[in-house]
Amino acid sequence: MKAIHAAFIVRRDAIDDNVPNPLGTSLSQRSVVFVCISFFFVSLRLFTRYFYGKIIGADDAFIFLSLILAICLTVTYNEEALNGFGLHTDQVDSAHKVTAFKWFFAAQILYKAATCMTKLSICTLYLRIFPDRRFRKAVWVTIGIIVAYTIASIFVTIFSCNPVQKTWVKTMAGQCLDSRSIWYGTSVMVILTDLMIMVLPINEIRRLQLPLTKKLLLASLFSLGFFVVACTIVRMVSVSPQTTAADQIYYQAISNSWTFVETNIGIICACLPVVRIPITHQFRRFGQSTRKTALSSAPSQSGFDLKTIGHIPSRKQLSKNDEKNSSFEALIGGDGETRKIRMNMIITPSNSLTPSDNKVMAAHGNPTSKDGTSI
Numbered sequence: 256m257k258a259i260h261a262a263f264i265v266r267r268d269a270i271d272d273n274v275p276n277p278l279g280t281s282l283s284q285r286s287v288v289f290v291c292i293s294f295f296f297v298s299l300r301l302f303t304r305y306f307y308g309k310i311i312g313a314d315d316a317f318i319f320l321s322l323i324l325a326i327c328l329t330v331t332y333n334e335e336a337l338n339g340f341g342l343h344t345d346q347v348d349s350a351h352k353v354t355a356f357k358w359f360f361a362a363q364i365l366y367k368a369a370t371c372m373t374k375l376s377i378c379t380l381y382l383r384i385f386p387d388r389r390f391r392k393a394v395w396v397t398i399g400i401i402v403a404y405t406i407a408s409i410f411v412t413i414f415s416c417n418p419v420q421k422t423w424v425k426t427m428a429g430q431c432l433d434s435r436s437i438w439y440g441t442s443v444m445v446i447l448t449d450l451m452i453m454v455l456p457i458n459e460i461r462r463l464q465l466p467l468t469k470k471l472l473l474a475s476l477f478s479l480g481f482f483v484v485a486c487t488i489v490r491m492v493s494v495s496p497q498t499t500a501a502d503q504i505y506y507q508a509i510s511n512s513w514t515f516v517e518t519n520i521g522i523i524c525a526c527l528p529v530v531r532i533p534i535t536h537q538f539r540r541f542g543q544s545t546r547k548t549a550l551s552s553a554p555s556q557s558g559f560d561l562k563t564i565g566h567i568p569s570r571k572q573l574s575k576n577d578e579k580n581s582s583f584e585a586l587i588g589g590d591g592e593t594r595k596i597r598m599n600m601i602i603t604p605s606n607s608l609t610p611s612d613n614k615v616m617a618a619h620g621n622p623t624s625k626d627g628t629s630i
Contacts, residue, residue, distance in 0.1 A: 300315065370521060453478050
């Protein structure tokens with residue numbers, strides 16, 4: 256650990272403390288703000304899953320890993336700023352430049368790993384709630400593409416220079432690949448995989464027996480990745496031409512400003528499909544509690560009660576509450592067979608359930624998790 260610490264940390268007194276670094280300061284502060292927002296949404300997601308659904312799935316594990324990587328990424332941004340990122344090259348001595356570019360090197364790897372974890376979280380969420388076999392195959396193919404390009408991009412990042420140390424010691428003799436080509440290639444793959452993830456559930460949503468407005472709402476939740484795509488495009492268009500500029504320590508700080516926005520917006524968007532309904536429900540309950548006769552006149556008007564999560568509704572209840580309970584349970588969790596029946600209840604009218612479906616529903620009238628607790 257001492258060797259790692261010594262490799263990254265150097266004396267900072269060579270940077271004139273009187274030289275303002277507004278870009279570096281902005282990078283540090285905004286990165287902390289964004290990662291705190293991501294932390295809130297991931298915490299809310301895990302709270303929702305555990306306390307309402309009693310199940311933490313692979314999608315939750317992936318988004319948690321993405322958050323950890325985003326926190327590490329924030330640390331690298333702050334270390335970059337402390338070592339001169341955001342200043343111009345003639346304002347920073349060579350020792351601090353080396354340290355700053357070491358942190359930048361680590362940040363590139365963390366960024367690619369974090370975005371990969373976020374995409375895998377969304378894909379495994381699809382596997383969790385959509386039972387169609389062809390759809391699941393398409394999701395697995397998408398997962399394979401994401402993992403393959405992430406491994407390839409990290410490999411290229413690490414070995415883009417020969418020797419590797421030239422990545423952070425710019426004056427060292429050696430050769431490096433064209434950074435602009437790497438930048439464009441990575442950005443294009445990020446955009447393509449984001450679009451693939453957004454397109455995947457469209458047909459499944461179209462098959463749901465829901466009003467058009469609810470279909471559009473559900474589709475919009477799974478299409479929030481457009482915000483991430485927008486960040487990637489802006490970063491690619493505005494910053495990529497500057498990747499070969501001489502004043503790298505200044506321009507790469509601008510690049511990082513878009514990188515942490517893209518990373519954390521991706522995490523937030525991946526959490527929204529899970530946390531939207533509990534948040535909406537709580538707001539509705541709060542609004543009803545302000546009315547004098549709300550609690551005395553009728554039960555909650557929100558359409559479902561969180562205390563009934565995990566309960567298979569009767570046909571009468573399903574028609575009364577629309578499909579809100581079942582779709583919510585599918586997002587929150589449940590065992591595989593029961594969840595499949597729930598999705599069938601959404602996709603097909605209740606009066607068209609098969610006898611085998613009814614048997615499974617009867618057998619799972621009050622499903623429990625593996626530890627015996629009620630789901």
